[in-house]
Amino acid sequence: MDFRGAHIISVKQFERADVDQVFQVADNMEPYAHREKVSKVLDGAILGNMFFEPSTRTRVSFGCAFNLLGGDVRETTDVKTSSITKGESLYDTARVISGYSDVIVMRHPQVGSVAEFAKASRVPVINGGDGPNEHPSQALLDLYTIKKELHSRQRAIDGMHIAMVGDLKHGRTVHSLSQLLFLYKDIKFTLISPEELRMPTEIVAELKAAGHVVIETDDMETGLHDNDTVYLTRIQEERFTNKLEADIYRGRFRLNQAIYTRNCQPNTVIMHPLPRDSREDANELDNDLNQHPNLAIFRQTDNGVLVRMALFALILDVADKVDLSAKPVGWYTESRFE
Numbered sequence: 001m002d003f004r005g006a007h008i009i010s011v012k013q014f015e016r017a018d019v020d021q022v023f024q025v026a027d028n029m030e031p032y033a034h035r036e037k038v039s040k041v042l043d044g045a046i047l048g049n050m051f052f053e054p055s056t057r058t059r060v061s062f063g064c065a066f067n068l069l070g071g072d073v074r075e076t077t078d079v080k081t082s083s084i085t086k087g088e089s090l091y092d093t094a095r096v097i098s099g100y101s102d103v104i105v106m107r108h109p110q111v112g113s114v115a116e117f118a119k120a121s122r123v124p125v126i127n128g129g130d131g132p133n134e135h136p137s138q139a140l141l142d143l144y145t146i147k148k149e150l151h152s153r154q155r156a157i158d159g160m161h162i163a164m165v166g167d168l169k170h171g172r173t174v175h176s177l178s179q180l181l182f183l184y185k186d187i188k189f190t191l192i193s194p195e196e197l198r199m200p201t202e203i204v205a206e207l208k209a210a211g212h213v214v215i216e217t218d219d220m221e222t223g224l225h226d227n228d229t230v231y232l233t234r235i236q237e238e239r240f241t242n243k244l245e246a247d248i249y250r251g252r253f254r255l256n257q258a259i260y261t262r263n264c265q266p267n268t269v270i271m272h273p274l275p276r277d278s279r280e281d282a283n284e285l286d287n288d289l290n291q292h293p294n295l296a297i298f299r300q301t302d303n304g305v306l307v308r309m310a311l312f313a314l315i316l317d318v319a320d321k322v323d324l325s326a327k328p329v330g331w332y333t334e335s336r337f338e
């Protein structure tokens with residue numbers, strides 16, 4: 001695809017070569033994200049960071065990614081403080097904000113809302129999550145992390161075994177990641193969820209039609225055997241019409257040190273898009289794994305900055321100009337990246 005000026009709405013837009021291109025540019029961003037060098041390639045550009053649903057890492061990492069390339073960020077952090085509460089349409093909001101910005105990231109609770117917003121926008125729009133539908137930049141950073149983690153274990157994405165665990169019905173990160181993995185070869189998916197929270201049937205059918213193996217189960221301990229990666233998800237309480245229903249499922253599938261050691265291969269990578277629900281009745285990914293070398297959750301969040309910098313650089317067509325304005329950082333920094 002031609003990234004220049006493109007909206008990024010769904011992982012279905014990508015061919016495998018597009019993913020490779022994003023990853024290659026992301027690799028080049030490392031000295032900037034790791035505070036070795038400073039670039040001003042987007043000096044004067046403005047990101048409209050429009051979040052109409054709660055977020056910590058997507059909103060902040062998109063903002064940091066833009067700042068690290070020298071650009072400025074203007075943002076909303078919820079619906080309550082935007083004029084959408086006064087009845088303003090997505091169309092009008094998009095027309096207005098796209099006059100103020102060079103690129104927009106948007107998160108909104110409704111499926112299809114970001115695509116609708118993008119149609120009215122005068123500048124490129126990146127989907128930061130539209131309800132339970134998609135989260136394409138998360139899928140890219142997840143896959144980038146998987147690639148790096150497996151590479152360090154002499155494995156590749158093609159042929160890998162991945163278990164996805166939890167609320168696979170409402171989890172937009174697993175929807176986007178599995179559809180991105182569709183582009184690779186011979187993946188074995190073990191989908192571990194309660195019967196009622198299974199992966200949407202159309203996604204499962206697409207994966208099977210592409211030749212991937214898909215096993216659906218509610219037996220977590222058996223499902224954890226023989227995987228290169230285990231990808232846990234939170235019960236998405238905010239997507240349930242009856243919030244009490246979420247209580248039925250919360251805490252049902254948990255990974256802790258004992259369960260990991262009993263069931264997983266010693267090299268299995270542990271991932272989670274975060275936030276994990278660390279309340280006692282949930283705790284799908286226990287703190288007792290925090291020091292485990294295979295826990296990749298904070299490498300995922302660090303990689304998110306690289307991938308989001310790459311998306312901005314490609315969309316705004318500066319990927320080959322980033323180094324031209326580079327200079328060493330002028331402040332004290334300590335290395336804190338793995």
Ligand code: CP
Nearest residue numbers: 055056057058273274
């Ligand atoms: N992974 C993710 O989307 O996290 P936030 O909701 O904090 O942005």
